[in-house]
Amino acid sequence: MIILHTIAEVRRYVAEQRAGGKTVGLVPTMGYLHEGHLSLVRQAKEQCDVAVMSIFVNPLQFGPNEDFDAYPRDLERDARLAESAGVDVIFAPGVDEMYPDGGGKSLTYVDVEAVTETLCGAKRPGHFRGVATVVTKLFNIVLPDRAFFGLKDAQQVVVLQQMVRDLNTPVEVVPCPIVREPDGLAMSSRNVYLSDEERVQALVLSRSLRMAAERVQAGERDADALVAAVREMIQEQPLAKLDYVQIVSMRDLSLLSTLDQPALLALAVKFGKTRLIDNIVLDI
Numbered sequence: 001m002i003i004l005h006t007i008a009e010v011r012r013y014v015a016e017q018r019a020g021g022k023t024v025g026l027v028p029t030m031g032y033l034h035e036g037h038l039s040l041v042r043q044a045k046e047q048c049d050v051a052v053m054s055i056f057v058n059p060l061q062f063g064p065n066e067d068f069d070a071y072p073r074d075l076e077r078d079a080r081l082a083e084s085a086g087v088d089v090i091f092a093p094g095v096d097e098m099y100p101d102g103g104g105k106s107l108t109y110v111d112v113e114a115v116t117e118t119l120c121g122a123k124r125p126g127h128f129r130g131v132a133t134v135v136t137k138l139f140n141i142v143l144p145d146r147a148f149f150g151l152k153d154a155q156q157v158v159v160l161q162q163m164v165r166d167l168n169t170p171v172e173v174v175p176c177p178i179v180r181e182p183d184g185l186a187m188s189s190r191n192v193y194l195s196d197e198e199r200v201q202a203l204v205l206s207r208s209l210r211m212a213a214e215r216v217q218a219g220e221r222d223a224d225a226l227v228a229a230v231r232e233m234i235q236e237q238p239l240a241k242l243d244y245v246q247i248v249s250m251r252d253l254s255l256l257s258t259l260d261q262p263a264l265l266a267l268a269v270k271f272g273k274t275r276l277i278d279n280i281v282l283d284i
């Protein structure tokens with residue numbers, strides 16, 4: 001496995017692979033890898049000849065009061081894990097390489113409308129503009145055939161699918177299932193911020209999602225009642241601060257009051273300074 005830091009080196013590497021008839025899969029990440037990221041790599045290796053992983057903590061998608069500076073970073077550890085999962089090349093650019101005009105800013109942005117108006121899009125203004133912009137840049141640098149994204153960030157997948165459709169980007173966005181710890185907590189780089197007590201109470205996220213899914217299986221179709229039940233369960237945990245619980249259409253992420261179509265139940269909860277997200281698809 002090789003580690004490249006410049007756009008020019010990555011372009012050269014990918015051009016050589018393509019000249020040899022190889023297909024290219026891209027796994028975009030912000031690093032501090034865990035089994036969730038590695039599952040994306042395995043999918044990439046199954047579907048493509050070469051797996052490129054980008055590791056870049058993108059300043060453009062963090063709000064002014066978010067954890068850009070504190071976000072965990074450890075390239076040596078990431079390199080070991082990435083290699084063990086089969087990554088062929090890591091692209092780990094610095095902020096100035098990606099945003100050479102300085103200050104981690106861009107003068108050109110990709111703005112995806114409508115599907116960014118609910119869930120995290122409503123709570124993190126500018127977040128998906130930062131994600132869509134950096135992912136467009138990564139697609140233009142790596143020119144992958146396919147790119148692999150986790151459904152833990154379900155809204156991100158929908159936003160990026162919309163983006164490639166709207167812009168005729170020749171990249172297939174491949175959604176991959178959520179990987180969980182044995183006790184149900186969705187894997188996240190941010191889990192390392194949790195204290196022992198917060199870590200225990202954070203189990204309410206997956207527990208409340210399962211409870212809601214069971215109620216749907218038993219016939220519940222009232223989305224507001226389901227949201228209320230999930231909120232109540234989460235609020236029983238003294239350290240949990242609810243950010244949002246919403247049920248949205250799987251098609252366009254618009255809010256639903258009745259479960260009359262494929263739906264996503266998604267939530268964000270803060271434990272101290274740590275904001276965790278999780279979701280479940282509600283099958284009807």
Ligand SMILES: Nc1ncnc2c1ncn2[C@@H]1O[C@H](COP(=O)(O)OP(=O)(O)OP(=O)(O)O)[C@@H](O)[C@H]1O
Nearest residue numbers: 029030031036149150152153178179187188189190
């Ligand atoms: N538990 C998981 N299961 C499947 N995919 C995941 C999981 N966690 C992250 N991913 C995916 O890995 C990619 C990179 O995500 P990222 O580097 O932001 O990791 P993260 O652990 O989600 O970080 P954080 O939760 O702190 O935002 C994204 O496509 C994301 O959806």
Ligand SMILES: CC(C)(CO)[C@@H](O)C(=O)[O-]
Nearest residue numbers: 028029030058131134153
């Ligand atoms: C897709 C991504 C790497 C863009 O910075 C990020 O949003 C993430 O890690 O999910």
Ligand code: BAL
Nearest residue numbers: 030061062127153156
């Ligand atoms: N995985 C989403 C990246 C973020 O929280 O900024």
